[in-house]
Amino acid sequence: MAPVTLRKLVKRYGALEVVHGIDLEVKDREFIALVGPSGCGKSTTLRMIAGLEDVSDGAIEIGGKKVNDLPPRARNISMVFQSYALYPHMTVAENMGFSLKIAGRSADEIKTRVDEAAAILDLSHLLERRPSQLSGGQRQRVAMGRAIVRQPDVFLFDEPLSNLDAKLRTQVRTEIKKLHARMQATMIYVTHDQVEAMTLSDRIVIMRDGYIEQVGTPEEVFQRPATKFVAGFIGSPP
Ligand code: ADP
Ligand code: MG
Numbered sequence: 001m002a003p004v005t006l007r008k009l010v011k012r013y014g015a016l017e018v019v020h021g022i023d024l025e026v027k028d029r030e031f032i033a034l035v036g037p038s039g040c041g042k043s044t045t046l047r048m049i050a051g052l053e054d055v056s057d058g059a060i061e062i063g064g065k066k067v068n069d070l071p072p073r074a075r076n077i078s079m080v081f082q083s084y085a086l087y088p089h090m091t092v093a094e095n096m097g098f099s100l101k102i103a104g105r106s107a108d109e110i111k112t113r114v115d116e117a118a119a120i121l122d123l124s125h126l127l128e129r130r131p132s133q134l135s136g137g138q139r140q141r142v143a144m145g146r147a148i149v150r151q152p153d154v155f156l157f158d159e160p161l162s163n164l165d166a167k168l169r170t171q172v173r174t175e176i177k178k179l180h181a182r183m184q185a186t187m188i189y190v191t192h193d194q195v196e197a198m199t200l201s202d203r204i205v206i207m208r209d210g211y212i213e214q215v216g217t218p219e220e221v222f223q224r225p226a227t228k229f230v231a232g233f234i235g236s237p238p
Pocket of ligand 2: 044
């Protein structure tokens with residue numbers, strides 16, 4: 001069980017406060033999109049959940065346990081970024097298994113988990129290739145494979161589609177939806193793209209200038225926007 005709870009979460013960089021005490025309860029296995037214009041604090045919030053940024057004030061709980069002081073690897077999460085940063089000298093299989101190797105898992109276990117993840121992502125025929133021999137969409141699937149092999153309870157995505165062209169974006173978006181059904185994991189998905197947020201998520205969190213403007217299902221925020229800002233943001237395409 002891995003609900004994710006933010007309590008009065010604050011982030012300051014020096015004197016500058018960029019996240020102003022936000023509260024959010026993400027349910028176990030829910031797919032939540034954090035959406036809002038560039039600079040509103042989405043990545044900062046996600047990076048605090050991942051443990052890549054310190055929390056200035058407030059608390060983050062994962063699975064009912066406060067994780068503020070836990071390092072990323074102890075948080076039972078995997079993060080997928082927009083820049084997939086694969087290791088160029090390693091094969092797809094090695095890239096996918098690397099974190100397990102670091103964690104000291106046996107070669108047999110690594111192979112089993114990599115094979116499973118490759119089957120889910122349709123990468124089985126590419127396991128011996130290197131990143132330079134893959135298309136952009138295939139690379140992004142390897143990045144997701146890296147996240148899957150760790151079998152986390154929570155997945156965090158930061159604009160994973162933004163480096164892909166329109167056609168691939170649709171494909172990978174479908175993969176992510178399949179992944180959610182298949183992995184039974186809680187997913188928090190950051191995007192500035194309203195359409196992506198509306199099509200993927202159980203609920204949407206609309207952020208603006210470090211605050212949460214509204215939380216609701218896609219239907220709720222579309223039909224009953226809480227503020228003018230939400231109405232404008234959801235109503236008009238980018
Ligand atoms: P988003 O992901 O929604 O585009 P970010 O979370 O990246 O927004 O940034 C939120 C705000 O915090 C922005 O104003 C950004 O300039 C600022 N910010 C992000 N990282 C840093 C940093 N390391 N130092 C100072 N300010 C930062
Ligand atoms: Mg960002």
